[in-house]
Amino acid sequence: MVTLKDVLNSGLLQKPSDEPQALQRSESNYTPLRSFNLGKDLQYQQQFADTYFLRLTKIKPSLEEVANSAWEGIVIGDETAKKVERVLDVRQGELCWVVGTVYMDMPAKPNILEDVSKDRWISAPSTVQKYYSDDGLDSVMLEDESGRIRLVGNVLKKFFLVTGCIIAAMGTENANGEFDVIDLKFADLPPQPERWELSKLSQKGARSVKKESKIKDEDVEMKDSSPSTKGKKIAIASGLEFSGPDTSYAMELNLLLEFLLGDILDPAAQGEIAQISRLIIAGNSIASEVKAVEEATEKKSHKKYGYDSTAYNAQPSKLFDDFISELLPTIPITLLPGVLDPANASYPQQPIHPAMFPRARAYTSIPGAAGPGWLDTVTNPWEGEVEGWRILGTSGQNLDDIFKYVDSDDRLGMMEATCRWRCSAPTAPDTLCKLPGAYPFQDDEPFVMKECPHLYFIGCQPEFGTTVITGPDGQVVRLVLIPSFSATREVVLVDMETLDISTVKFTA
Amino acid sequence: MPATRKSSRQSAGASKQSTLSFNHRVTKSVPKSVKDTVAAVKPSSLSKEYVPERAASTPPKVEDLIIEDAPSAQQTEAEATPEVEKSDAELRAERISAVSIDRYWGQIEASRTATAVHKKHGDGLTIGEKILRYFDVSSQYGPSVGTARRKRWERADRLGLNPPIEVLAVLIKEQAAGNKAIERAHMDELLNSTAVGSV
Numbered sequence: 015m016v017t018l019k020d021v022l023n024s025g026l027l028q029k030p031s032d033e034p035q036a037l038q039r040s041e042s043n044y045t046p047l048r049s050f051n052l053g054k055d056l057q058y059q060q061q062f063a064d065t066y067f068l069r070l071t072k073i074k075p076s077l078e079e080v081a082n083s084a085w086e087g088i089v090i091g092d093e094t095a096k097k098v099e100r101v102l103d104v105r106q107g108e109l110c111w112v113v114g115t116v117y118m119d120m121p122a123k124p125n126i127l128e129d130v131s132k133d134r135w136i137s138a139p140s141t142v143q144k145y146y147s148d149d150g151l152d153s154v155m156l157e158d159e160s161g162r163i164r165l166v167g168n169v170l171k172k173f174f175l176v177t178g179c180i181i182a183a184m185g186t187e188n189a190n191g192e193f194d195v196i197d198l199k200f201a202d203l204p205p206q207p208e209r210w211e212l213s214k215l216s217q218k219g220a221r222s223v224k225k226e227s228k229i230k231d232e233d234v235e236m237k238d239s240s241p242s243t244k245g246k247k248i249a250i251a252s253g254l255e256f257s258g259p260d261t262s263y264a265m266e267l268n269l270l271l272e273f274l275l276g277d278i279l280d281p282a283a284q285g286e287i288a289q290i291s292r293l294i295i296a297g298n299s300i301a302s303e304v305k306a307v308e309e310a311t312e313k314k315s316h317k318k319y320g321y322d323s324t325a326y327n328a329q330p331s332k333l334f335d336d337f338i339s340e341l342l343p344t345i346p347i348t349l350l351p352g353v354l355d356p357a358n359a360s361y362p363q364q365p366i367h368p369a370m371f372p373r374a375r376a377y378t379s380i381p382g383a384a385g386p387g388w389l390d391t392v393t394n395p396w397e398g399e400v401e402g403w404r405i406l407g408t409s410g411q412n413l414d415d416i417f418k419y420v421d422s423d424d425r426l427g428m429m430e431a432t433c434r435w436r437c438s439a440p441t442a443p444d445t446l447c448k449l450p451g452a453y454p455f456q457d458d459e460p461f462v463m464k465e466c467p468h469l470y471f472i473g474c475q476p477e478f479g480t481t482v483i484t485g486p487d488g489q490v491v492r493l494v495l496i497p498s499f500s501a502t503r504e505v506v507l508v509d510m511e512t513l514d515i516s517t518v519k520f521t522a
Numbered sequence: 523m524p525a526t527r528k529s530s531r532q533s534a535g536a537s538k539q540s541t542l543s544f545n546h547r548v549t550k551s552v553p554k555s556v557k558d559t560v561a562a563v564k565p566s567s568l569s570k571e572y573v574p575e576r577a578a579s580t581p582p583k584v585e586d587l588i589i590e591d592a593p594s595a596q597q598t599e600a601e602a603t604p605e606v607e608k609s610d611a612e613l614r615a616e617r618i619s620a621v622s623i624d625r626y627w628g629q630i631e632a633s634r635t636a637t638a639v640h641k642k643h644g645d646g647l648t649i650g651e652k653i654l655r656y657f658d659v660s661s662q663y664g665p666s667v668g669t670a671r672r673k674r675w676e677r678a679d680r681l682g683l684n685p686p687i688e689v690l691a692v693l694i695k696e697q698a699a700g701n702k703a704i705e706r707a708h709m710d711e712l713l714n715s716t717a718v719g720s721v
Binding site: 063 | 661664665667669673681683
């Protein structure tokens with residue numbers, strides 16, 4: 015008689031192999047900051063002068079320190095440089111330095127005064143790629159509450175300068191009334207918090223942030239409780255651009271979904287994927303259907319409540335909702351709105367309302383709850399602490415706008431410049447969006463970086479790029495440009511222990 | 523005219539579920555019995571500044587889905603406003619006497635070396651108003667247009683610019699006296715006025 019044992023070894027029958035250990039995804043240690051959330055009752059009576067004033071006042075003290083240490087007692091041509099209080103206090107022939115805000119006067123920039131004078135109430139959205147023009151009509155000015163002065167000098171070409179960045183300029187006034195600049199200084203990187211600073215604070219019951227001494231004393235006991243982050247990663251994607259008509263990258267989006275779920279590749283790779291503890295979507299998740307709307311408004315369309323409901327296509331947001339509701343059971347997601355997303359057009363963009371995602375809504379936090387939900391819809395720009403590292407991220411509008419001001423393609427250089435200016439969106443009230451630019455801040459200007467992040471990412475960029483910059487006090491920042499998925503089919507993985515970057519490219 | 527919203531809402535009100543009650547309008551129509559207590563205790567603009575304290579002291583009443591500005595909520599608000607804590611700067615400002623305010627203004631006038639040619643235009647103004655207008659044109663504290671004077675002072679204080687405490691003293695005194703005209707900069711009214719026939 016044939017026994018089971020014989021058959022088993024012959025190769026015809028096999029015992030079921032051991033069930034592969036179901037992989038567990040690493041947990042995500044996450045503390046978002048609500049620095050860019052605006053309150054519900056917004057006032058629009060104030061002017062943008064308040065925003066510029068706040069920015070200058072907040073950055074001025076540290077910039078004056080930097081300039082003092084650099085230019086104190088410097089002698090050029092038998093003259094020592096003196097500090098002047100206001101921009102208009104510079105005198106002809108006197109060597110001096112002054113702190114102010116930069117204003118770039120460019121004819122190619124959209125100008126509200128021109129629109130009003132030509133009796134056009136709404137200007138067509140500017141289609142120029144760059145405001146910068148080579149013909150010398152652009153001028154750089156330095157401004158503060160007393161007035162403006164034009165800056166000239168070859169040294170200006172060495173630096174990235176855009177409207178709204180705060181600089182200290184040393185030089186002298188020449189015969190034309192222009193300020194001839196010899197040297198420029200920026201505030202440089204702000205102080206960088208320690209790793210795990212926010213989590214430690216919340217563990218202690220959110221005491222006010224006192225100096226390092228207190229944290230150092232308790233450092234010994236903290237070591238045991240600080241979670242391990244061996245090999246943990248986060249994934250950052252942007253420009254997913256779910257769209258009804260455009261399906262050229264739909265296959266890759268599906269592959270991305272399966273990749274993050276761990277459904278594809280072999281168990282070894284899946285083990286690595288299980289280390290991805292969080293997904294951050296940095297803008298442009300839902301493509302806008304601009305063309306369809308334009309055609310519809312040409313014909314006589316039935317308009318009710320001011321918009322034509324037949325032109326609305328619910329497909330993109332439904333596709334995106336399906337995508338994230340499949341992902342959400344296994345991985346927490348942080349969602350930043352982008353320029354194409356259904357969030358407000360002015361900068362800073364407020365979180366996309368969870369009502370846009372009927373299925374994924376179940377994973378958001380209850381309004382009024384203390385902690386973030388599994389799906390955290392956040393502002394653009396966004397600041398938070400993930401695995402102890404302070405992260406600052408935007409969906410690209412700030413960098414794209416700066417790109418228009420300068421004669422260069424070096425996006426990483428511009429990113430570095432925003433860190434050194436200590437302002438993530440210096441062009442914010444001036445040109446940042448087509449519609450009412452930015453919110454006119456009156457009490458506090460959140461674009462000024464008070465603390466230096468460890469990781470700074472900008473989404474919806476045409477290409478991937480990364481670098482590390484260092485600051486004068488030993489700050490180290492990893493800068494990453496996240497490419498738009500719809501164009502490049504790439505997502506970025508960040509190792510949470512070393513902040514190393516790797517990209518994953520999907521090809522169908 | 524299409525059917526107004528009100529009528530459609532009333533017809534839908536016959537459903538069994540508890541609904542949001544819009545009978546209590548957002549503009550807080552207070553029942554007559556409470557009107558006196560509220561009017562007596564609530565100082566007008568000071569209370570606006572202390573929204574966070576007020577919100578915190580109102581006890582959260584969860585009454586299903588009905589949003590009601592209940593008379594009880596109003597009463598607790600009325601009780602809470604006098605208990606509001608005064609900030610450090612306010613306490614200092616309250617101690618400033620009228621004599622020191624006059625002395626402060628005298629100092630400013632003495633520092634001006636040019637002859638006072640336009641003094642007659644300032645005849646109708648009190649010293650308090652003159653001090654406030656001088657504060658308005660002090661550009662180191664930021665633009666004075668588009669923001670209330672009190673808020674501008676507090677913002678300057680927060681940013682460490684050391685605004686003169688006499689200004690806060692005048693503001694508190696005028697607000698306590700119920701003077702609404704000093705809330706915003708005079709220039710604000712001039713700039714915001716619209717001429718007839720302008721587009």
